Amino acid sequence: MEISSDILVRALQETLYMVSVSLVFGGIIGIVLGVTLVVTRKGHILENRYVYALLNPIVNVLRSIPFIILLVAIIPLTRLIVGTSIGTTAAIVPLVLHIGPYFSRLVENSLLEVDEGVIEATRAMGATPVQLIIKVLLPEAFGSFVLSLTTVTISLIGATAMAGAIGGGGLGDVAITYGYQRFDTATIVVTVVLLVVIVQIIQSIGNHFERKIRRFN
Amino acid sequence: MIEFNDVTKVFTNKKQQVMALQNIDLHIQQGDIFGVIGYSGAGKSTLLRLVNALEIPTTGEVLVQGKNLARLSKKELRQEQKKIGMIFQHFNLLQSRNVYENIALPLELEQQSKVDIDRKVKEALAFVNLTDKAQHFPEQLSGGQKQRVGIARALVTNPELLLCDEATSALDPQTTIAILQLLKRVNKVFGITILLITHEMEVIKEICNRVAVMEEGAIIETGQVFDVFAQPKKATTKQFAQMIVRDDVPVVIHELLSANRYQGRVFHFKFLGDSTGKPIISHIAKHYEVDLTILFGNIMEIQSTFFGHLMVEIIGDDVEIAKVLQFAEQSQVNIQEVS
Ligand SMILES: Nc1ncnc2c1ncn2[C@@H]1O[C@H](COP(=O)(O)OP(=O)(O)O)[C@@H](O)[C@H]1O
Ligand SMILES: [Mg+2]
Numbered sequence: 001m002e003i004s005s006d007i008l009v010r011a012l013q014e015t016l017y018m019v020s021v022s023l024v025f026g027g028i029i030g031i032v033l034g035v036t037l038v039v040t041r042k043g044h045i046l047e048n049r050y051v052y053a054l055l056n057p058i059v060n061v062l063r064s065i066p067f068i069i070l071l072v073a074i075i076p077l078t079r080l081i082v083g084t085s086i087g088t089t090a091a092i093v094p095l096v097l098h099i100g101p102y103f104s105r106l107v108e109n110s111l112l113e114v115d116e117g118v119i120e121a122t123r124a125m126g127a128t129p130v131q132l133i134i135k136v137l138l139p140e141a142f143g144s145f146v147l148s149l150t151t152v153t154i155s156l157i158g159a160t161a162m163a164g165a166i167g168g169g170g171l172g173d174v175a176i177t178y179g180y181q182r183f184d185t186a187t188i189v190v191t192v193v194l195l196v197v198i199v200q201i202i203q204s205i206g207n208h209f210e211r212k213i214r215r216f217n
Numbered sequence: 218m219i220e221f222n223d224v225t226k227v228f229t230n231k232k233q234q235v236m237a238l239q240n241i242d243l244h245i246q247q248g249d250i251f252g253v254i255g256y257s258g259a260g261k262s263t264l265l266r267l268v269n270a271l272e273i274p275t276t277g278e279v280l281v282q283g284k285n286l287a288r289l290s291k292k293e294l295r296q297e298q299k300k301i302g303m304i305f306q307h308f309n310l311l312q313s314r315n316v317y318e319n320i321a322l323p324l325e326l327e328q329q330s331k332v333d334i335d336r337k338v339k340e341a342l343a344f345v346n347l348t349d350k351a352q353h354f355p356e357q358l359s360g361g362q363k364q365r366v367g368i369a370r371a372l373v374t375n376p377e378l379l380l381c382d383e384a385t386s387a388l389d390p391q392t393t394i395a396i397l398q399l400l401k402r403v404n405k406v407f408g409i410t411i412l413l414i415t416h417e418m419e420v421i422k423e424i425c426n427r428v429a430v431m432e433e434g435a436i437i438e439t440g441q442v443f444d445v446f447a448q449p450k451k452a453t454t455k456q457f458a459q460m461i462v463r464d465d466v467p468v469v470i471h472e473l474l475s476a477n478r479y480q481g482r483v484f485h486f487k488f489l490g491d492s493t494g495k496p497i498i499s500h501i502a503k504h505y506e507v508d509l510t511i512l513f514g515n516i517m518e519i520q521s522t523f524f525g526h527l528m529v530e531i532i533g534d535d536v537e538i539a540k541v542l543q544f545a546e547q548s549q550v551n552i553q554e555v556s
Contacts, residue, residue: 125298
C-alpha cells in the first residue's frame, strides 16, 4: 500500500465533512420542499396550484439527473456560491442539490402517510397551518424521517466518493488517485472497507433511533 | 344554538358532481343531545363538518350561536372553532404524543401557559377517569380508553358544543354504553350541547332527546326520538325503528296460523306512551268471556316513555272478542288481527 495513514485519516475527515455539511443543508432543503409539496397539494391546508405546479417538476428534473453529470453541469453555479469549482467545499454544492430533492420526496411520502383523521382533528381545533405543520405533521412523520435520513446519508456517502472524481477529496478521491490510477489494490480495498464500515455504522444508528422513536407509535 | 337554513352541499370531482346534502333545514337547541341517523353515504359526516366549517355549504347558511362561520375571516373562524369540540370514530389521536400531550394540544395551540395547561389537562383526565394513563401512548390503550382521551381533548378548551362523528361505531357494545354514559355526563355536568351522527339506533335510543333521519342527503323525518320511532312514517325510519323494537309479526306465528294450530284468533297489540302503563290485559281477562295467551312480546323504553308490542291469542266467541276490541280502542291501544 503506497499511502500513509495520514492521507487516509485526512480523506476520512473530508468525507465526513462533505457528508455532514451536505446533510445539514440538504436536510433543510428537503424538509422545506417536502412540506411545501404536501401542503400545497389539492385539498390540503395551503392548497396552491401554482406553487405545486412549479416545484414538482423542478424536483423531478433534479432527481433525474445522474449525479456525475450534475457535478459537472453546475460548475458555474458552484463557483458563484463558494468561489471555486474544485475541492471539498465545492463538492458540497452539487451534493446538496443532489440530496435535497431526493430527501424532499422521502419527506413528502412520510408526510402523506400521516393519518388524515389526525389532520382533520387538528384543523377542527382551529390550528393555523404553521401550527399544524410544526405540532402535528412533522412530529407524526418523525419516525419515518429518521429512516429516510439514514437512506439519504448512505447515498450521500456514495455520492461523495464520486465527487472524488473531480478532485473533491475524501475516501473516493484516494481510491481513484492512489488505487485506481496507480493500480494499488490494497488502497482500494482499505478505502472500500472503510466506506462499508461507515455505512454499516450509520444504518445501525438510524435503525436504533427509528426503533426508539416508534416504540410506542 | 345551531341552525341550518336551506343548506345544500355539492362536491365536484373530476367531471362528477355529488349532491351530498340537499335542502337541509334543522334547528338544534342549546342543551340538546341531537342525533342524526342514516346509512353510510347518507351525508351525515358532511352535515357535521359544516357545523365547524371543515366544509362550507354550496348554498344556504349554517349558523352557530347566530354566527355564520363561512362568512368569518380565517382568524375569527379559528376563534369560533375553538368553542366546538369534535370526536371521531377512529379517535384521531396523535401517535407521537402520549395521552397527556394529546389532551394538551388544543391548549398549546392557544399558547396557554404551562401551568394552566397542566391544571386543565389534569382536570380533563380526571373527568374521563384516565389519570393513571397520562403517560401512556395511544397504541397502548383500548378503543374505549382512546375515545375517552378524544373526549378529554375535545373538552379541555371548555367548548359550548361537541360534535361526534360515529364516536362509538368502532367500539364493542359494552364500551359503547360506557362512552354514551360519559357523553350524557358531558351534557349534564357542563351543559354542553351535543350533535352526534351514527348509524346505530342503540346510540339514538340511549342518549338522544331529538333525532333527524337522513337519506340520500336529505332529512326525511325529525322530532323527539320517541315520536319519530314509535310511529315512523318513512321506510328508512321504520327500518331503524325495527332495530330496537321488533314490531313485525314473527314468521313462526304466521306459519302456525296457516297450519290452523291456534284455537282462537291472534291479535297484534301496540301500546304507545300512556297506554303502556295501564293494566289492559288483566282488565280484558277479568271482564270479558275470553281466554288470553301471550305469544310474543316486546316492550321498550325511549326517553323514559314506554312502548311495546304483544302478540296475543284470544279464545272466545266473536261477539265477546268484538267487545274486547272496542275496549282496546277506548284505551288507545292499537289492535290488528294477524292472519
Ligand atoms: N370530499 C368529498 N369529495 C367528494 N365527495 C364526497 C366528499 N365527502 C363526501 N362525499 C360524498 O358525499 C356523500 C355523503 O358522504 P358522507 O357525508 O361522508 O356520508 P356519511 O357520513 O353519512 O356516510 C357520499 O356520496 C360521499 O361519497
Ligand atoms: Mg360518515
